[in-house]
Amino acid sequence: MNETAAAGTDLEMNVTENAHLVNDTVTSFTWSNLEVIVQDRNTRAPLSILSNATGNVCAGEMLAILGPSGSGKTTLLNALAHRAAAANATTAGNILVNGHTASLQEIRDLSAYVEQEDALIGSLTVRETVVFAARLSLPHTISRIEALRRVDALIAAFGLQAQAHTIVGTPIKKGLSGGQKKRLGVASRLVTSPRIIFLDEPTSGLDAALSLEVCTYIKEITRKNKLITIASIHQPSSATFQQFDKLYLLSGGLTCYFGRVGEATAYFSTIGYPIPAETNSADFFIDLVNTDLDKNGEIRRRTSHICQAWKSSANSRELDTAIQKTVEGTSSSSDIKIPRSTSWRTPIILVHRSWIKSYRDVMAYGIRIAMYLGLAILMGTVFLRLKTEQAYIQPLINAIFFGGAFMSFMAVAYVPAFLEDLNTFRQERANGLVTPLSFMIANFVIGLPFLFIISLLFSIITYWMSNFRPSASAFFTWVLWLFLDLVAAESLVVLVSSIFNIFVVALATTAFANGLWMCVNGFLVPMDILNPFWKYVFHYIDYQAYVFQGMMVNEFGRRSYSCDKIAKGHYQCSYPSDLNSIGKIRGVDVLRQFSIKPGEEGTWFGIMVGIIAGYRLLAYIVLVLRK
Template structure:
């Protein structure tokens, strides 16, 4: 590189795999802002390859059994150590405490229920701000491509000091490292959109979460649901990343194949919340041979270990517990256990008196989000737009339902507005009622999408991608145009063909009122999806809520006949306010003809009027008479809109 001709110098730093560009001005002097960035990064560049050694001892997690009310230890007196650059595989039968151990080490459990000591580089501390936690389910936005998913993560996780070019370069780097180049422009995939394979999804999910090379990575069963080849490739990539960037990796695994097992540096075998073995992978064979359980020839050691330590199928519960206790004590008294205890002590002395710049800088860095509120909002708004426009279930299916339901309404009430007889009043009220209930019911179809979004939000927020505020605001704002489009589509078909009040003021009011009702329904469904994680239960409650509001809106059951216990529902019902306001909007100014009777008084015809003057002398009544009969004459559209 020619320093005299080039306008910029590219300085490579290992810290979180980023590149810092140092610009020069016309005089060849370093730009002040860029120089400050260089100094800040150089301050830690000497320590950037230093990893974090993680150790723990006497670690227990105890809860109160909800049935017996007795204290129950999920994991008990566990100890271990893993150095930077190593990969630890946590193995054990289902329910043995693998995920609990990861949660406790990652700081995801209530500290009041945890006892023992966790050390980072020999010093007591929590790895929460230095780590990322990859959950068992690979939750991703299925309508985005692999590159888009990782790019959004990069935009959120990297500070604003990194240019867009730097972030794109980092995204391409990790795509290549995880072997995702071939599918980089392919969509992740949904139930309606064909996507990438399970192994590729898993790698893409992990890539988005370790983009910034956190010093410690926790993976909860990253190979679940994958075949042996895909599982091997996933763990192989993780091992290579750990070695390349000096990362500390702890992964719980379920029945790894021989090849996958051989990739691990250390293993931790757990049974009934107790450590049965912890240490390097290869010496485990010697330990089990001394314990009387040698690994058979040509047999997968991992399968053999899991078979030996699994006491779940012992019909005698007490014998099963005694068996696990025996194995645990045997390990506790073994030379492998002594080596681990010595290693923990050695690490404390190794780092004693040293200033740990990595822990200091990264702890400070991770104590807040990399992007401010507004930046998070803009990035999430962009992602939300792409999700809404591409997601079939969230928008396009609801749009097609909106068109279908509006045509159905037209078939029932074709040119209803042209018939101003008194028998059309009830039909007119019915048409308005179903306009509200049919349009608001469309939100229930989006429950599956909202539940997926909930899981994605929980994962990304726990890994410090963004806070709740920008996420909620971006989704709220981005939902407005899509709900409005659905409302306009429904109204543009049904309103003119049913031939309701064609006054421009009435049309605009009708659209606004239906739009607000649809938003209220959308908010209700989002709220239910936020508190109910199960799909079947959430969609059942959402459907019940919609039916409940519909029944207490004042059309199916009049307010005067509502049970006292349900009168509160009428007062807070958004469908009630919409229904009343729409009736006022439509009926004011209209005149309806009464039914002429086959009788006459002094040659004067008599009429039967359902509303207004019922003396028999009046041949018509007004829309205001209908509203007065319904006790809606005091309704103010603007006030009901605000409510």
């Protein structure tokens, strides 16, 4: 603890040095008559899931929100943080900072929220994680040296100096332990020197030793820097529970107790529920009000008695009186602000972070590059050295379809990587650090160089092995169409995954959409006989159709093919052409069979850009609406 205390002192000095960032300090955080109401799924009547919640926490204190599953712990935590307490919920009541009503933006400026499921990027190191958190949240007025000093102080304060250059950990490469990840998650949120910390079950998934380790570090930081820490917690060990100063016990959204942890045992004894010897007090309190274990109604009656006893207790009356005095002196604004990073810098920071992830984490693009190279070798060896004879015309068309359609189909491999980025975005957005626009810009920009590299490598192998039209201009035109194909396919993945953020659903939906585009792109069924419904509803918005047409014109627009010679001066030609008499077939006559007109490549290119922009715009709208 000496090392931790010394590091905590360094952090305290660092916060003091930057005291000019805050117009005032937070000495108290108070809430009263807090109520969260949702609509009952069966009766559609209003249903209260949190009632008359009242409490206060002072600087340097840690509050534990305790209760059985479904008791309202996370609901209360979200309501205090000015987050959506539940889906379609209405929240009412008073939330005060230093006796003043705090708005959403002020709470965001003053606080940090650490969710139960961390959004750490596995391919970043510990130091990089905290550095990027600092760059996203600190104002540009803070110098780089000062920001890095704050980063190093936090890493030291949470005992992560030895792991500073260790990656967080990916499914392929092991990194930090569970306890170290939890500490890093908290540290990365403290870089802006918030005055209030909200923790959603910070010990979930950890054993007793790691839980104690995490809470000990948090307590040390809270006391050294006079922070206010509010954490929902589920079944802590006795040692972990004793790290907290105050307890808020909930059951069914009702308050069972609020007060000092050390006074809780005595309080419950006075109302007729003494704790047995050698019993973990936290487990005892939870079991006491856990109505999920109720078989004959006894626990519900007991819980109702406990809640009523609290309402009529002297402790509750004292709390109400103290808070009422605070509420009477409220004003509309706390006027406490911490400036944040300017928004124009955010996309640049996100691109930098995504670049590190993309080249370091093989799950992002490495596996996809290997997969596409394997597909290129497969295609090149199957469609090997096709000739300019009519027997090879159909295989050439098949190769063009296969190259474009299956390349875009295999973009489904991007789904897991995007969903990981989306999870990180959600948590950073909830903390007011990232906007949907900056996220979409960074996501689009970072993918372009990798998709171009994939297109180029695939084409170098496939184009020349299959013996497509041998010219530099034709080759790079092929690369361009393939690049647009991949960008459109990845944009489709982004849109679908933004709507359906469950891996299996996003994967299945994207695969279905790509299967649909294959069916109506004009290859499997020629345009002149394609069902009008599929033609007019889907074909003209099918990006694969324009890629197929562009590649077909690139191959057949300036090439001719020889017919089968059956006798001297006599030929058998599969496609009608004005060159049949000399045993030739113009490539444009092949295009005519697919209702493809050369000279419209510029229009197709513009439509492709429009489709890509449309997918991205729709994904952006989805993220904006899905708060």
